[in-house]
Structure formats: C-alpha cells, structure tokens
Amino acid sequence: MTLDLPLIWAGLIAVSVLLYVLLDGFDLGVGILFPFSHSQEDRDVMMNTVAPVWDGNETWLVLGGGGLLAAFPLAYSILMPAFYLPVVMMLAGLILRGVAFEFRFRGQRRGRPFWTAMFAVGSILAAFAQGLILGGFIQGVEVAGNRFAGGTFDWFTPYTLLVAFGLVCGYGLLGATWLMWKTTDALHGDARRWALFAGVLTALFLLAVSLSTLVVHPLVAARWGWTGAGFELGRFLPLSLIPLLGLLGLVIVGFGAARRSHVWPFAGAVLVFLSGYAGLATGFFPYVAPYAVDFRTAAAPDNALGLMLFGTAFILPLILGYTAWVYWVFRGKVTPGAGYH
Template sequence: MTEVLDLVPIWTLILGLAVFFYVLLDGFDLGVGMLYGLAPDKRSRNAIMNSIAPVWDGNETWLVLGGLGLLAAFPTAFAVIIPAVYFPILVMLLALVFRGVAFEFRSHEAEEKGFWDRAFCYGSAVATFAQGVVLGAYVQGFPVRDGQFAGTSFAFLTPFSILTGVALMFGYGLLGAGWLILKTEGNIQAAARRQGRICLIGVVAAIAVVSIWTPVVSAAVAARWFTWPDIALFAPIPVLFGVIALGTWRSLGGKAEAVPFFGAIGLFLLAFAGMAISLYPMIVPHQLTLWQAASSPRTQAFLLVGTLFLLPVILTYSSWSYWVFRGKVRADVGYE
C-alpha cells in the first residue's frame, strides 16, 4: 500500500520541471537584460527590450511554483535550504523587483531613461549572480542538525559558489544571445553572435572546472560517475555536451538563427541532468534524501490534485504568449 501511495517521484518530477523551466525561460530574459547594457544606441535598446516585453513577467511564474512546491512537498528541505541561502535569495528577489520597476519606468520617464536602462541591466546581472551563488551553495551542501540548518548566515559564500555565480552569468548570457539571434536582425543579431561565442567559452570553461572540482571534494559524486557500470551509463552525457557545444559554436559563427538558442537549451539540459545524477536521491546534498524531507502522503496527494489542474493552465498560457508574439521584433513597434 505504501508503494502505491508513494508520490515522492511525481513531486520530484514536478519540482525539477519547475526549476528547469524557470532557469530556461527567466534565464534567457535575464541574459537579454545583461546584454541590454551593451547595446550601442536607443534604437538597439528598444528592439532588445521589445524582444522580451510580452513574455518576461510570465516567466517568473515558474519561480513561484518551484518555491511553493518545495515548501509543500518537501518542507524539511525547505526548512534547511532557505535559511542557508537566505541572503542571496533576498538579494535575488530585490534585484528582480528593481529590474521589474526599471522595465516599467523606462517607458514613462524620458528624462531618467538612462538611469532605468542601467538599472534594468544591473538588476538582471545581480539577480543572475545571486541565483548562481544559491546553486553553488546548494551543490556543496549544508550542515544539518535535528532537521534544521546548523551553519552560519554567510556559510553560502565560498569560492565554489562565487564560481557558479559567474558561470550562471555566462550561461544566461548565452541563452540571451541565442534569443536575440532568434528575434532580431542586422547589427543587433551580429553583436549577439559575438557575445554568444564569448559566453559559450565561459560556459564550457565553468562546466569543466565544476566537473573536476565536485568529484575531487565529494567521494559520493566521484563514485557515482567513475565506478562501473555507472561510468559506461553516464559517459554519453559529457560527450553529448561537447558535441552540442561544438555545434552551438559553429552556429554562432554562421547564419543559423534557431540553432544557437536551442543549442544553449541543450547545454543547460545536460548540465541539469548531470547535477541530478550527482545528487540523487538527495534533496539536501549529503544530508537528507527526498523521502526523508517529504511531507505526509496525504498532504502530497491533496496538493497534487490542485497542481495537476494548475500545470496545464500555466503551460497553455505560456505557450500561447510565445506563439502570439513569435517572429522578429522591431525597435519602433512594441512595448514603447
């Protein structure tokens, strides 16, 4: 009977999808926000802003779903993770708010438009870096005692978390460049191709460092990747990562418009899969498994009913918005 009522795998899938969709969708518009600061003139900035104006705020739906899903389905993990990374999460949320305010105010305050343009760029960069710090701190793990976080307020701040913060800036920049290649033309697209190549170099370098760093400091991760038969099972992932990275590099230097963006998505998907392989079945690395941190089966079943109604709604309106606003953007038509 217990096996029949085991909803942990379903909630793990829902939470994983929410996190991945947030990273993918809000990732590209945060990347666009960072690249926005490099635009040379008003017309370019307007076109870049118009490329994300119809969809950027809806992308953050996935952040809310992921946070609430963690709280509801894995409350013990929530009680450990959130206090451990309280400060970078606070910085991230403030940066997202500041970025949202800048997005609106730049269209209504012509005299201060330069300030709000810079605010949009800096807010995007700070939010991205903070997310990367949270990721790095999470992968390293947290000290836990009696089901509670037992570390200090600044335990999250380590060389590894700073590395992942910078790495995520390159990753989101690559997604943003791919999006601009898909949505713009001319000089903006050409600049996005150059910026995408720089970001891709940063992504590959960061993944290489993390792939060496984590097995060295964690025997469990090393055993997962480098013992038989796991090494044969998981070896295709880094190989495929290299193939996609090479294909993305070539597409950035060519004329393909969709390949760079979908190549970046593929790299994120493989990195996400690699992290899941390294950590499963832990939800708090090195401390708590998914089952140890889960809420009661009745609670999960009750929440699952509402979630299964909500997910199709989110997917439908998100897909519809992207479909309606498909195609190239213009600087003189859009949010302005």
C-alpha cells in the first residue's frame, strides 16, 4: 500500500496549527487579560501559570510554518507575499512579549509597569495579527499563474477586522478559563468573571463571523447548504454537529463558571475552538491557498515528503512526550510567591 504523503503532511500541519492555537492561545489570552488584573501580585501569579510552558507552546507554530514551507512550497510562496505585513506584526508581538516576560521579572522595580504593559501589548498584537491572517485566509487569496496576484493590503477588510477582534476575545476566553484551572482565591474569582464576559463576546463574534463568511465567499456558503437556488437541508444536516459542538462548549463554559468549576470551563473553551477549526476546514479543504491551489498541487515531490516524514516520525513523538511531561510536572495550582523568578 502506498502512503498518501501529501494528505499525511496536510494532516500534520493542520494538527500542528490546531495545537498552536489551543496551547499558545491560552498564554496569549493571559497576556490579553493583564490590563484587567487588580495588583502586581495577581499579574505575577498569572505570568507564573504559563512560565513553564509558554515558549514550548510556540514550537507548534514553528512546526506548522516550517512544515508548510517544506511540504507545500508552492502554497508558502503564495501565502507569504499575501500576508507579509500581518506576519511581521505577529512576529513583532511574539518577540515583544518574550522580551517583556524576562525583563518584567528581572528588570528594576521602576521598570516593571512598562514591561507589564509591553507584555499585554505584545500578546494583543500577536493575537490580532493572527486574526487578520485567518480572516484573509478565509476570504481567499488572488492567484494568477501559481503566483500571488493581489494587493499589499488585501488582508485588511472589515471582514478580517471582525475575525481579528473575535480571535482576541477567543484567546481571552482560553486565558481566563486557564486561570480558573491554575489559580485560587480572589484571582480564581476574577478569572471566572473574565471567562463569563469573554464567553459572551466570543459567542457574539463567532455568530457574526459565521454569518459574514457565508456572504464573503459563495463557495463556503455552498458547502454549508446556502446556494443561489436556496437552502439545502440535506447538505447542512451532516455538518450541523460542528456548530452544535461549539454551542456545547459555550454551555460548558457558562455552567462551569456558574458552579465555580476549575477544569470544566477550560474544556468548554477548547471545544469552542475545535468547533471553529472544524468549521474552517469544512469551508476551504482541500485548498491550502484558498480558493485557487489545493494541497496536492502545492505539495513537494513524494521523495522529499517521504524523507521528511521519516525524520518527523522520530522527532514528533519526542516533542509530544516532552510537552506532556512538562504539563504533568507543573499540573498543580500556582499560588503567590511560587513560580518563576
């Protein structure tokens, strides 16, 4: 039996991006929530909840981006020129928050307010830029002769801004529910209120983005059953489980927060993101440069894909094992005075 290498690599990159969104999403969310915390001590605890894992979480972004370049070079050559500016914005935000993370703990006391602000700014900037990239990806990229043929600011539209604000709120939800899991006492109560507020905003933006997507691109609308001839219930029903999964996640967040649960709200937030990710995949698969180049057309030769897969088969289990080990070691609650110094 011959392995379908392009499909395998498409799946690996998709999983890498999903893991990045879920894992780095909650620590970006912690930074997004920084301006709402009440004291320096609370911000120290918030930062210490992600200190052991935040840089490892970004490994999945490297794997996803590097895998796209190596496995689907044609898609990479189209998408990078289309999103140069938001990619640079994202990297600037990630660098800024990384520097702020170290300097806030190790810098002089009088500089702490500045680095506290920069950690929040870097987190918001990175999340917002990712939303612009996502929105631009969904609305499609103009391609001619297997080259990007659009304009420099095609990614900057009302639709992409809507997606960007929605993603910031979604990351805020992940961050708040993560803090509910990892903190105690007053900070846990604050995180509960943040989770409820972020959950409402995420639900509203998710609804707005979903409806807007049906207007932005007819192909996506057709896949969900909305065609020029009307609504096809038979096409929509099998896909209806996807929005129901997101609704279930929001209900779990709400009930978990109302009952002051520690773990369930985070699980609900993860379900919301899984639903959104599945909905996106339904809309643009099999395209890797929507809606012009599919993953088979963009794939590297099979001999290159096979060689890379051989190496990945050894490296990926190590990354997964190390990640699981770190989360297990630091699985407990974080209290004031404990953590990174």
